[in-house]
Amino acid sequence: MSDLSSFPITKKWPARNSDLIQLYSLPTPNGVKVSIALEELGLAYEPHRIDFGGNEQKSPEFVSLNPNGRIPAIIDPDGPGGKPIGLFESGAILVYLAEKTGKLIPADPAARYEMLCWVMFQMGGIGPMFGQFGHFHKFAAEKVANNSYPVERYRDESKRLLSVLEERLKDRQWIMGDEYTIADIATFPWVRGADVFYGGREVLDYAGFPAVMAWLERCLARPAAQKGLELPAKP
The missing domain is CATH 1.20.1050.10 (Glutathione S-transferase Yfyf (Class Pi); Chain A, domain 2)
Known part of the structure; x- marks a missing residue:
């Protein structure tokens, strides 16, 4: 199992399977971009729902991953060089996932x-x-x-x-x-x-x-x- 303990967000939203991409999001226009991409790419992931009603996106644990306090954010345990990486901003995450897999992005x-x-x-x-x-x-x-x-x-x-x-x-x-x-x-x-x-x-x-x-x-x-x-x- 991958060790994600260096990411404080996993204390509030523990990973059931730390070998999977961890998605922290909500079904908003920005949030669903990443879940849709993950589904299209067939990547295994574990979704964690961030409760806006409880202002969880502003919690210290969430802000430790995204300083801007906005969904979505991810942790990929198999990032560059095989090391875990945390990412935020939906556009950046989409580019990362597309480049990681070589899909949903033109080859030319x-x-x-x-x-x-x-x-x-x-x-x-x-x-x-x-x-x-x-x-x-x-x-x-x-x-x-x-x-x-x-x-x-x-x-x-x-x-x-x-x-x-x-x-x-x-x-x-x-x-x-x-x-x-x-x-x-x-x-x-x-x-x-x-x-x-x-x-x-x-x-x-x-x-x-x-x-x-x-x-x-x-x-x-x-x-x-x-x-x-x-x-x-x-x-």
Whole structure:
């Protein structure tokens, strides 16, 4: 068995099998990226549910792995050189897992960098902007009832980003064409989440982005996506 005792997070969330990748997450648009990737890659892992209600992501044990106090995070007992490694930030974890396995990432170097552009597009654009839209549209609606600017700002920017994705996906099955990659996995949970979590389908005019909607359905039809979207499961 691998020794993960140097990671304080394992004191609060003990590993049942320390030879498996340890996933610390919750089924949010960011969190499910990693569980979906792990399912697609067929990597054995042990999911640990981080309770936002209990503010567990801010606990000393969790922050010892991710100083930013955000899910997801992982420990891979078989990291570079066969040594355990702890990682945080969903985009970084996706790149790590893809490079570790040589899957969900183009083999051609130029295509690989093109794909990374789209991963960063999600990390720097779709994720933050959709998240801000959802916050003001749903969770802070009463606070901005007399000020339409926050909702309008993030609604319009979210729609602009959807239009960029729409143009990319015209006549393409996946973001990188015929190959399903971590760029798709990074992005589709946020497009789904803006509807499922934030109720933004009508406000963001999803019907006006048919290529995006068809791509989203293809993503959601994948068995690994269906399973990963539900993990870590409720106790």
